[in-house]
Amino acid sequence: MSSKLPKEPDHFQDPFGDFRNLMNDFFHKRPVKGFLQSMDEFFQLPFSNFPVQVKELDENIIITAELPGVKKEQINIDILERSINISVKNVEMVIEEDEIKNTYKKSQSTQQLSRNIYLGHVIDEKNVKASYQNGLLEIRVPKPRGKQIFITDGE
Numbered sequence: 001m002s003s004k005l006p007k008e009p010d011h012f013q014d015p016f017g018d019f020r021n022l023m024n025d026f027f028h029k030r031p032v033k034g035f036l037q038s039m040d041e042f043f044q045l046p047f048s049n050f051p052v053q054v055k056e057l058d059e060n061i062i063i064t065a066e067l068p069g070v071k072k073e074q075i076n077i078d079i080l081e082r083s084i085n086i087s088v089k090n091v092e093m094v095i096e097e098d099e100i101k102n103t104y105k106k107s108q109s110t111q112q113l114s115r116n117i118y119l120g121h122v123i124d125e126k127n128v129k130a131s132y133q134n135g136l137l138e139i140r141v142p143k144p145r146g147k148q149i150f151i152t153d154g155e
Contacts, residue, residue: 050088052115061141063117068135075137079125080116084139087114 055062065086067075078085089112096105121144129140 050113050115052117054117059143061119061143063139063141065115065137066135067137072132075132077130077139079123079128081122082120083116083118084123084141085114085116086137087112
């Protein structure tokens with residue numbers, strides 16, 4: 001069976017070959033390679049999404065967040081009417097010194113993670129308590145108390 005398509009000449013060049021080579025060079029040379037590596041490292045953080053547990057007791061709702069290796073100063077808790085937002089901010093500064101060329105390089109990276117826990121009722125922010133020990137953040141939120149109505153015998 002013979003092909004009816006014309007044969008490509010031996011000297012045929014891919015019209016996108018040069019463009020493809022330029023793009024390949026672009027993504028494999030600095031500073032872009034460093035930027036892409038930084039993004040890869042960001043998404044591979046050891047606590048890229050910290051676990052949170054919510055437990056409801058008789059009088060309190062207890063929220064526990066696992067934050068190993070995080071300092072208390074890096075944690076921020078915000079109360080937003082019906083939800084609690086836990087955020088962790090990590091700022092890392094790297095300073096490189098090359099004494100031969102007397103050049104200095106400073107770089108700073110900031111990573112912020114947060115979780116929002118919706119509780120479904122208005123939170124009494126004055127009575128919310130939080131503690132942090134051994135990588136565990138515990139937030140105690142008092143449950144709202146409604147008025148209890150007693151039922152009488154129809155008289």
